[in-house]
Amino acid sequence: MTREIAVDDDGQIRLQKLLAQSGVASRRRCEELMLEGEVEVDGEVVTRLGTKVDPRTAVIKVSGKRLPPISDHVYLVLNKPRGVVSTMSDPQGRRTLSDLVADRPERLFHVGRLDTDTSGLLLLTNDGDFAHRMAHPSFEVEKTYVAEVAGRLSKGTVAELLAGVTLDDGPVEVRRARVIDTSADKSIIELVIHEGRNRIVRRLLDQVGHPVRQLSRTKFGPIELGTLAGGRLRELSDDELGQLLELVGL
CATH class of the missing domain: 3.10.290.10 (RNA-binding S4 domain)
Known part of the structure; x- marks a missing residue:
């Protein structure tokens, strides 16, 4: 910073x-x-x-x-809107992250990805080592998601999630799960996982019979999205950056 x-x-x-x-x-x-x-x-x-x-x-x-050490690096939080591709360019001409950071002079990397249909917290930086470590599964940085799913979620389904669900590409560890709201035809659930496999939250909830209707990432490690509006950026505070550096041994 x-x-x-x-x-x-x-x-x-x-x-x-x-x-x-x-x-x-x-x-x-x-x-x-x-x-x-x-x-x-x-x-x-x-x-x-x-x-x-x-x-x-x-x-x-x-x-x-x-x-945090003194450096020329920048560390940003973006609230990625739905419909934006988590790349800096797209051969199909779809809206990308570069469209949201066009006024930034730095060459930025995104830390991991969010599905095009998923909104929420994405970290951007020009610190390649930081980006690599934050996304690497060995550091097990927790990510928190809030999903609206089809159907009423039962306590049994939440217990099933917490016990571990096996997908085609292996088991998924759900660190925490809680139902925020539920009705006859839909439920809202918060999940905490540390993996970043492709569409993992959607596949996980499909597996237990509750397809995702809307999905947003609200936290990355200790960093919270808060009230940051869709498509907007903010810099990490020194305290937030210090916590992330500690998490990944930098």
């Missing part, structure tokens, strides 16, 4: 100055946090005032929370 930080000629900066310029607290309070043992650099508690660090490479935590 780009922040204007004034470094010394050697490319380093005093730690308390970096914390203050990053908005952690006032310079005096940052010094107090260091003396109280609340600041770590690369896994070591730093209490010596005047310690210098490289703001682009140091892994800094304040009271257990990661402070």
Whole structure:
């Protein structure tokens, strides 16, 4: 995340100055946090005032929370509308993600995909390593979806989902599931999974007899879509980015 930080000629900066310029607290309070043992650099508690660090490479935590490094990378949340293809170009001429970020100067990557008919939270970045790790199944980053499905969902069906459902390409682990609303002909369910296989939520709910009518992703790891309007972007906060970097070991 780009922040204007004034470094010394050697490319380093005093730690308390970096914390203050990053908005952690006032310079005096940052010094107090260091003396109280609340600041770590690369896994070591730093209490010596005047310690210098490289703001682009140091892994800094304040009271257990990661402070993102200084970089030229951007990290964005997009609320992808239905009907938009999760690619940056499309040979069929359909509307793509590039149409939604046309005013951004960076070359952006999307972290994973959402089906064309699925709306919701998609992360965009120009940090290739971050994008790769966030999408890689080994890190098991949870994704939360809200689906409107056909029919009344029973407690037995929810239990079946939580017990694990096997699809043609293997079993699916549902971390959490809860029915938000139900009626005679439709239900709304929230599901949390960590996989990103093609159309996995739709296939999962088809398998238990409740085809999806509408589907939206509302969370990616700890990041919430909130009230972000369809087709709009926002930058991740430092706290949000720090949480994601911790999740994937960056």
